[in-house]
Each structure stands twice: as C-alpha cells, then as structure tokens.
Amino acid sequence: MSRTESSSSTQIDYSQIEIFDVHAHVHTGDRAKESQQRNEDAKRLFGTQNEAPKDVVEVYEGLKAMAVIFDVDSETTTGLRISNDEVAGLAQRSGGRLLAFGSVDPHKGDEALAEIERCKTLGMRGMKFQPITQRFSPGKKRFYPIWELCQNLGMVVIFHTGVTAIGNGAPGGRGLHLKYGQPFPAIDDIAAEFPNLQIIAAHPGWPWHEELVAIARHKGNVHIDLSGWSPKYLPETTVRYMNSVMPEKFLFGSDFPLFPPKRWLEEFAQLNLKDEVRGKVLRDNAFKLLGLAE
Numbered sequence: 001m002s003r004t005e006s007s008s009s010t011q012i013d014y015s016q017i018e019i020f021d022v023h024a025h026v027h028t029g030d031r032a033k034e035s036q037q038r039n040e041d042a043k044r045l046f047g048t049q050n051e052a053p054k055d056v057v058e059v060y061e062g063l064k065a066m067a068v069i070f071d072v073d074s075e076t077t078t079g080l081r082i083s084n085d086e087v088a089g090l091a092q093r094s095g096g097r098l099l100a101f102g103s104v105d106p107h108k109g110d111e112a113l114a115e116i117e118r119c120k121t122l123g124m125r126g127m128k129f130q131p132i133t134q135r136f137s138p139g140k141k142r143f144y145p146i147w148e149l150c151q152n153l154g155m156v157v158i159f160h161t162g163v164t165a166i167g168n169g170a171p172g173g174r175g176l177h178l179k180y181g182q183p184f185p186a187i188d189d190i191a192a193e194f195p196n197l198q199i200i201a202a203h204p205g206w207p208w209h210e211e212l213v214a215i216a217r218h219k220g221n222v223h224i225d226l227s228g229w230s231p232k233y234l235p236e237t238t239v240r241y242m243n244s245v246m247p248e249k250f251l252f253g254s255d256f257p258l259f260p261p262k263r264w265l266e267e268f269a270q271l272n273l274k275d276e277v278r279g280k281v282l283r284d285n286a287f288k289l290l291g292l293a294e
Helices: 029-033 035-046 053-062 084-093 110-121 143-155 170-175 186-193 211-218 236-242 261-268 273-289
Strands: 004-006 009-011 017-025 066-069 098-100 126-129 156-160 199-202 221-226
Touching: 009 170, 017 053, 017 110, 017 273, 053 066, 053 084, 053 098, 053 261, 066 084, 084 098, 084 110, 098 110, 110 143, 143 156, 143 186, 186 199, 199 211, 211 221, 211 236, 261 273
Parallel strands: 017 066, 066 098, 098 126, 126 156, 156 199, 199 221
Antiparallel strands: 004 009
8 A cells, every 4th residue: 555645736745744633623613603602611621722613624733643633423312413524524634644534423314324325425534422422322233234334344333332422511411311321231232233344432431431341342343542541541441452462552632722732742752651551552553453554
C-alpha cells in the first residue's frame, strides 16, 4: 500500500505523521447549533476550555498528526439531524490529514442500512455509535444487520463505552442512562458473532474498565481507545495491561473538542510506559488497524 494518501491539493506523507487520534468530534447539521450545552457539560467534567471544532485541521497539523472525525446521529431521541456529507467533505478537503467515519441512528432500520452503504461510497472508513445518547442496546439481535453490513463492507465500528461527559452534573444527567455504555455483554457478543468486524471500544470503559480489558484480551477484533479520559486518571488495570501483555490493543483518542489533544498528549507523556508501547498507542496501532501501514 502507498505510504501517502492523495487529495485534490496536497498529499500526506505517512512517514511524517507522529500521532494518530482515532476519536475527534465534529458537529454538523442541526447539532452544530446546539453544541454549547455539551461544551458546558464537558467543562464541568474535564475542567478545561474546548478548542473550536472549525480549527480541527489546524490542530492536527500543529501536532504532526492525523485524526478520525465523525458526528453522532441520534435523531430519534433528539430530533436533530446531522450530515455525513459534511463530515466526508471536511475530510476530503484536509488533504488526507482527516479520515471520515459516518454515523447512523440505529433505530432507523432499513434507512440506517442504506445510509451506511452511502457512507461507504463517500469514502468513509467506519461508523460511530454512541449507545447512551442514541439510547439503544447494541447487543440486541434487532441491530445485528447493522454489524453484519459493516463487517461485509470492511468498515471499522466505534462504540462509546463507559460513562459520558454529556449530561455530566446536570439534573438527572439530562435523562441519559449509563447502562447503555456497559461493554459486557454487548461488545463481547458482537465481536464473537462478527469476527471480521473490527471494533474500537471508545474510552477506557470506566467503571467497567476491567470488563473491557478482558474483552479486548480475548477478542482479537476488539481495540480500546483512551479518549475522553485524563491519562493521569486512567485506571491502574488499563495502564498495566497496556504496558505489558496487550500493548497492540490500545489507541490514542482525545475526544476533541471536549478534551484537547495537546493536553491529553502532555499528560500521557508523564505515564511510566515503555518507549515501544508509547509508539504503538500514539500511532502504530491505528495505522495497522486502518490499513495505513505496509
């Protein structure tokens, strides 16, 4: 496979890329108009100001990095529409620095399946799901056609796991149920039933982080991104397994713009990790998973 990826105006030389962020949000369509509420929730949790989504290309250029970008379609529960076309367009204009993942509302049935196929034609590499905000249990058989289609199309699937910054500290957590973020048994079942489906379990999965480590240890097609979590507060089990028996299973993810990647990287540098592990997490594992490395 070529070591560069071309666009209409520029080329990315993969050998110059030092970091790969597999978890960056952009807000499109109706969701672009209501991002302030999410930002306030995240500020309460992370204690930080957020970087403007419009600066996403500039942010990753400055880090000598690439990133996966996506929005989240939860129209059934929120009434807000997103645009996969906008996400794909931003990636196409980035000169290869950004890779686009799509998103569909799983409650839309055949419409969701058709949109996944369309996302593939737009050049998207995978699909993003947030079970808490989309309010669904991904392990239910009614959603299996989605995972089967993604497997058949060779699309990576990202599932949010663990708690969420959205609704954090608000009365009733804005009505969101954390139970949908528990990785077991849903992620384990999906990985077992669809062994050729590459799955990224987003975030360390706290407070079910040991369940998630066990699933990733057992299932070769499950990976864990470390986004949305201050590295200095990563669970001890997560760090221990990353630094020992399964360094190839962990990926750098920031949760941009809710958690600035520069801050995440600065804190990650303070962890006592083997040099070879650090390189795998920050770049090499993502390159292999997404087919960017020879």
